[in-house]
Amino acid sequence: MNVFSLLAPLIILEAVLAIVALIAWFKTDETNGPRWLWLVIILLIQIIGPILFFIFGRRQQ
């Protein structure tokens, strides 16, 4: 089995995670900490960045 078809699901999942985090970022008016910083974190840190945003980035209510 070639490397690409094995890793494709992983890459797709990573991309979906980042895209969903971006959508959530657009919809959030107030974030914990500066808003632009979260954008940088989501875009630059693989996997961990979006997860951090989902857990800590959004302010409750």
Add this chain to the structure above:
Amino acid sequence: MQWRTIYRKEMLEYWRNFSWIWVPIVFIILAIMDPITSYYLPIIIDNVGGLPEGASVEIPEVNPTDALMMSLSEFSMFGVLVIIFITMGLIAGERKSGVAELILVKPVHYATYISSKWAAKLTLVLTSYIIGLFASWYYVNLLFGNIAFSALVQTIGFYGLWFVLVLTITVFFSCLFKSSGVVLGSTIGTLLLMFSIYNIFSHVLTWFPNSLSSHIREMLQTGSVPNALWGTSFITVGSSLILLIVAYVIFQKKEVA
């Protein structure tokens, strides 16, 4: 009736804050990362290089059981952390923001409130975990060798109990304290305490909840469910139920007072 209303309100919230998308994805990534990495380890070492001329690295053969257990050990570390992070504000956050008061001034029973929220979070966590383990199973079968479907279902059933306990501990502290940070600290503290107790007394405590994964490994290797696994499951489910009831009693006393 009320129970279902709160349950569905929670479900709606998980859709709105994208939990139903990101939590399953995180569990899938956690589950498949280690089996894939260890499969490609020889290639990675070749490409990264840096080894002196003539050095040879012996990489032990990974059997299917070991590969599946890799996913479980990722779950037991990062999976548990994700669960604690998404659950710590479940009740604490609503009490802080005043939503809990809004709900509880209506004739909603405290037990309904706690148990429906607990069940909703459990649905999210267990669904994500099952999807993740199925993904891991797919890769293990592809890369390392066959694991029977029945063995996978047994693994899912027994290891899921550990998540039930972790979630219940978090909900318990979430009922106790208003600050999410305190909930986080005391949950992790409790888990670390259980971990160290188990490490010291593992030879006597064969039914301790922390021993679930070692019993599951035995089950995968021998193909039959060891008695100790039933015992451990019983203890794990029992302590979760007791914790939930104690949480309800304390929460009621606190709110009435």
